[in-house]
Amino acid sequence: MDLLDLQTMNYRVQHGYPQIRCVTKMAQNSFSQEGRALLEYWALQAAPIFRGVDVAKGDGRIVLALPGLFGNDLYLRPLRTWLSRIGYEPHLSMIPVNAGCPKRLLSDVEKKFRPQIEQHDRPVAIIGHSRGGMLGKALMTRLGDRVSHFITLGSPLGVMLRMGKDGLASLAGSDPATPNNMANSSVVDAGRAAIRLFDPDCDLPLCGCEYIEDLLAPMPHATRVTAIYSTGDPIVAAAACPIDGAHNIAITGTHSGLVFNREAYRHIAQALRA
Numbered sequence: 001m002d003l004l005d006l007q008t009m010n011y012r013v014q015h016g017y018p019q020i021r022c023v024t025k026m027a028q029n030s031f032s033q034e035g036r037a038l039l040e041y042w043a044l045q046a047a048p049i050f051r052g053v054d055v056a057k058g059d060g061r062i063v064l065a066l067p068g069l070f071g072n073d074l075y076l077r078p079l080r081t082w083l084s085r086i087g088y089e090p091h092l093s094m095i096p097v098n099a100g101c102p103k104r105l106l107s108d109v110e111k112k113f114r115p116q117i118e119q120h121d122r123p124v125a126i127i128g129h130s131r132g133g134m135l136g137k138a139l140m141t142r143l144g145d146r147v148s149h150f151i152t153l154g155s156p157l158g159v160m161l162r163m164g165k166d167g168l169a170s171l172a173g174s175d176p177a178t179p180n181n182m183a184n185s186s187v188v189d190a191g192r193a194a195i196r197l198f199d200p201d202c203d204l205p206l207c208g209c210e211y212i213e214d215l216l217a218p219m220p221h222a223t224r225v226t227a228i229y230s231t232g233d234p235i236v237a238a239a240a241c242p243i244d245g246a247h248n249i250a251i252t253g254t255h256s257g258l259v260f261n262r263e264a265y266r267h268i269a270q271a272l273r274a
Helices: 003-014 018-031 036-046 073-085 102-117 131-146 157-169 185-198 210-216 262-273
Strands: 062-066 089-091 124-129 147-153 224-230 247-251
Touching: 036 073, 036 262, 062 073, 062 102, 062 131, 073 089, 102 131, 102 210, 124 131, 131 147, 131 157, 131 210, 147 262, 157 210, 224 262, 247 262
Parallel strands: 062 089, 062 124, 124 147, 147 224, 224 247
Antiparallel strands: none
């Protein structure tokens, strides 16, 4: 869940969405430090980089931005606005809420995104925030060489790739221990609760479904991979984010605020032009 979407989710809970109340309460304590993301948002609005000053201009390629846990396209609007401003063609994920079975979410995103890119012969880029980085990796596997650039923002993808299928399976169970080098346990528990609520038949990660296969598949050789993460992230441990063989960049800031972080924007612009 991310700062702006936390406000939206709270509104929905109060206006007829009681089924998500339990998972929001489980995660709220972990976001006590995330209020600073609002400061990062306002700092971005005033920053020259947000206006496209001294930023390498884009080449018009399509960029898909994927939200984090419990997020949707709403809080990624500043990122998409900026990408468009500097010369890219940002696309919506069309995910109502990133919660529940990732296989279902991945299939929905692919079904909507693939026809859009098949109308062009240009390469595409994917940016995934937090859990969106894992969806992005699985989607990249399916799209293959069409993906020229893949960027994660505060995503635990790195540690999951290092754990492999057996390591992920060891996390399954009624009350598994969450490794300290992955993510805040209350957020992990909230994600699992959401799967039980929205997709009770999903037994991830024991299922070994196509999502797991796509998630753990080797990176396409033609894709430039960049992992940007915060050393002070209270939600996803910094040690979980670096990806073997990728361009790994450590910055400072909050977890939610990575999508508003001025330094992150500078690195995103450089990564997309590399």
